[in-house]
Amino acid sequence: MADHEDPKTGKKNKGTSKEVCGYPLSIFFIVVNEFCERFSYYGMRAVLVLYFKYFLRWDDDLATSIYHTFVALCYLTPILGAIVADSWLGKFKTIIYLSIVYAIGQVAMAVSAIHDITDTDRDGTPNNMTFHVVLSMVGLFLIALGTGGIKPCVAAFGGDQFGDHQERQRRTFFSVFYLCINGGSLLSTIITPILRAQNCGIYSKQKCYSLAFGVPAALMVVALVVFIVGSGMYYKAKPEGNIMGDVCKCIGFAISNRYKHRSKQYPSREHWMDWAEDKYDKLLIAQIKMVLKVLFLYIPLPMFWTLFDQKGSRWTLQATTMDGNFGAIVIQPDQMQTVNPILILTLVPIMDSVIYPLIKKCGLNFTPLKRMTVGMFLAALAFVCAAVVQIEIDVSRKHLTYFNLTQFVNGMNKPVNVSTSEVVFGQIEKFHYSNYSQIRNGRATFFLQSGQLSCAFSRDFGFGSSYTFFIPSTLSLGSNCQESITGAEDIKPNSVHMALQVPQYFFITAGEVMFSVTGLEFSYSQAPSNMKAVLQAGWLLTVAIGNFIVLIVAEVAKLPKQWTEYVLFASLLLCVCIIFSIMAYFYTYIDPTEIEAKFRRNVGDDDDDKNDKQRKLEMEMMKRDLDRSDDEHYKGKQTKM
Numbered sequence: 047m048a049d050h051e052d053p054k055t056g057k058k059n060k061g062t063s064k065e066v067c068g069y070p071l072s073i074f075f076i077v078v079n080e081f082c083e084r085f086s087y088y089g090m091r092a093v094l095v096l097y098f099k100y101f102l103r104w105d106d107d108l109a110t111s112i113y114h115t116f117v118a119l120c121y122l123t124p125i126l127g128a129i130v131a132d133s134w135l136g137k138f139k140t141i142i143y144l145s146i147v148y149a150i151g152q153v154a155m156a157v158s159a160i161h162d163i164t165d166t167d168r169d170g171t172p173n174n175m176t177f178h179v180v181l182s183m184v185g186l187f188l189i190a191l192g193t194g195g196i197k198p199c200v201a202a203f204g205g206d207q208f209g210d211h212q213e214r215q216r217r218t219f220f221s222v223f224y225l226c227i228n229g230g231s232l233l234s235t236i237i238t239p240i241l242r243a244q245n246c247g248i249y250s251k252q253k254c255y256s257l258a259f260g261v262p263a264a265l266m267v268v269a270l271v272v273f274i275v276g277s278g279m280y281y282k283a284k285p286e287g288n289i290m291g292d293v294c295k296c297i298g299f300a301i302s303n304r305y306k307h308r309s310k311q312y313p314s315r316e317h318w319m320d321w322a323e324d325k326y327d328k329l330l331i332a333q334i335k336m337v338l339k340v341l342f343l344y345i346p347l348p349m350f351w352t353l354f355d356q357k358g359s360r361w362t363l364q365a366t367t368m369d370g371n372f373g374a375i376v377i378q379p380d381q382m383q384t385v386n387p388i389l390i391l392t393l394v395p396i397m398d399s400v401i402y403p404l405i406k407k408c409g410l411n412f413t414p415l416k417r418m419t420v421g422m423f424l425a426a427l428a429f430v431c432a433a434v435v436q437i438e439i440d441v442s443r444k445h446l447t448y449f450n451l452t453q454f455v456n457g458m459n460k461p462v463n464v465s466t467s468e469v470v471f472g473q474i475e476k477f478h479y480s481n482y483s484q485i486r487n488g489r490a491t492f493f494l495q496s497g498q499l500s501c502a503f504s505r506d507f508g509f510g511s512s513y514t515f516f517i518p519s520t521l522s523l524g525s526n527c528q529e530s531i532t533g534a535e536d537i538k539p540n541s542v543h544m545a546l547q548v549p550q551y552f553f554i555t556a557g558e559v560m561f562s563v564t565g566l567e568f569s570y571s572q573a574p575s576n577m578k579a580v581l582q583a584g585w586l587l588t589v590a591i592g593n594f595i596v597l598i599v600a601e602v603a604k605l606p607k608q609w610t611e612y613v614l615f616a617s618l619l620l621c622v623c624i625i626f627s628i629m630a631y632f633y634t635y636i637d638p639t640e641i642e643a644k645f646r647r648n649v650g651d652d653d654d655d656k657n658d659k660q661r662k663l664e665m666e667m668m669k670r671d672l673d674r675s676d677d678e679h680y681k682g683k684q685t686k687m
């Protein structure tokens with residue numbers, strides 16, 4: 047689709063011919079692609095640790111380390127995808143090629159989980175585990191390359207579809223984009239565990255990991271097909287050569303030139319990058335300045351993700367010491383995490399259509415960097431809530447367990463076998479007791495069998511409780527076990543309800559909406575045209591670094607009480623939030639298109655034989671435009687925080 051360029055400003059009005067309600071039609075294919083891709087990614091991730099543990103038979107430590115390494119890799123590879131897209135293939139082709147790599151990876155995972163392939167003795171377990179391990183590792187590597195590689199490109203490619211007259215629509219696009227991420231992830235984290243729980247196989251039936259990986263693989267193929275279908279409608283910005291190579295060389299030259307001219311006899315320059323002017327194009331220098339300014343601002347941001355990522359670890363562990371009985375349904379600790387995408391789906395529209403307009407009506411200029419600061423503050427508040435809940439848990443009980451432990455004492459003069467549908471207590475000799483075994487939360491039915499005697503009884507188990515059941519000596523054929531068997535409560539069930547975690551989930555998600563959705567759009571709007579994907583990758587890098595910080599802090603800061611760790615994290619983020627607000631105060635918003643257009647026009651004027659003095663004057667003005675700006679943000683001009 048042709049884009050129309052304003053000859054005066056150089057601004058592009060892309061895709062103006064096919065619009066629906068002011069939005070380019072191509073956007074539809076991009077958001078559907080994102081929905082399917084996130085379904086694929088989060089669905090596969092939801093069952094990955096269980097696959098390692100129960101299929102590949104790895105221990106907990108190995109399973110956890112490989113899982114986290116994989117997640118970190120998924121947020122490190124965006125930089126590769128972005129470089130390929132911005133410098134070489136362009137975003138469209140990069141998305142296509144890497145999506146194919148991604149889909150192959152997902153298929154490899156699905157195949158690696160078919161136990162029948164190597165189950166030569168047909169006993170239900172694979173006989174050549176090396177085959178399954180190697181194939182799944184290759185699969186995970188391809189997935190990390192694919193998902194990470196396309197992520198910055200899809201977001202930036204979506205942003206590219208809007209003309210400069212569609213800034214409001216572009217902001218809405220980033221919100222819808224985020225909704226799709228969370229809609230896809232929510233659906234898949236509900237569906238794939240159900241698929242995994244099915245039994246499947248050719249020779250013997252096993253838990254169906256191949257189906258749990260196969261459906262995400264199919265969704266990735268759908269994502270690719272949808273993206274290709276939209277092909278004719280996209281605006282495809284052309285890559286401008288090895289831009290990252292040029293950027294590195296230009297920065298290197300600026301540093302070495304500055305060093306060579308360190309003596310006082312040389313007049314200083316306004317910005318250290320200006321030392322590259324002796325050799326490099328002024329437009330490139332201006333673009334590098336834009337990128338560096340934003341990247342500098344990103345330095346404190348990983349701390350937000352450090353707190354955010356603890357939903358899956360610390361907060362889930364906290365939930366294991368709580369009562370998940372919600373009456374009609376019993377929530378498992380790890381299911382509490384789905385509260386995050388559910389809240390995203392409700393909060394994003396509320397923020398966009400109610401809160402932000404209301405703030406604007408009150409005359410407040412709630413700029414992107416202010417939103418991100420408030421988002422960080424809310425995340426810190428979420429951890430204060432987590433600390434309060436933890437204190438409540440600590441005072442309510444001395445023993446903190448997720449599992450219910452149960453033991454039997456056999457008072458009969460003969461051995462008895464006890465089991466549930468999931469746990470076998472085994473044979474308990476006369477006047478002996480069994481070991482404690484773990485029983486699921488909720489209602490459990492026990493089957494007793496001793497010679498001719500066979501009966502069953504059921505009991506409800508609260509989260510974290512422990513019981514000893516007495517089998518009376520009088521138990522005989524025809525006895526009613528439900529009435530005859532008595533139980534003593536060794537440990538009371540968890541009394542602090544999981545619903546108390548909702549406030550902390552609410553604050554972290556409200557923080558995420560303000561921080562992450564805004565950050566995504568900010569990274570796009572402040573990036574020079576030829577480095578949009580690179581800045582998206584820079585943004586995603588903050589997520590990866592945040593993940594690493596969790597691992598480091600958890601190892602280093604071994605605090606005796608969990609609530610003190612929550613307070614420590616809240617305080618750290620609060621400090622970072624203050625630092626960020628100061629940095630943001632000094633940040634001046636720019637309109638990259640306008641700045642680039644000025645430099646480009648200047649090159650054109652060169653050809654018209656403009657006199658040197660006049661040109662120098664204009665260049666000075668442009669340089670000042672970059673470094674000091676005063677107009678309003680989002681009106682194509684520049685503003686402070």
Ligand SMILES: CC(C)C[C@H](N)C(=O)N1CCC[C@H]1C(=O)O
Nearest residue numbers: 088227228231232386387390589
């Ligand atoms: C953890 C949730 C399922 C997803 C989360 N709310 C989210 O949207 N993201 C977490 C990291 C960035 C972003 C994503 O792109 O997945």
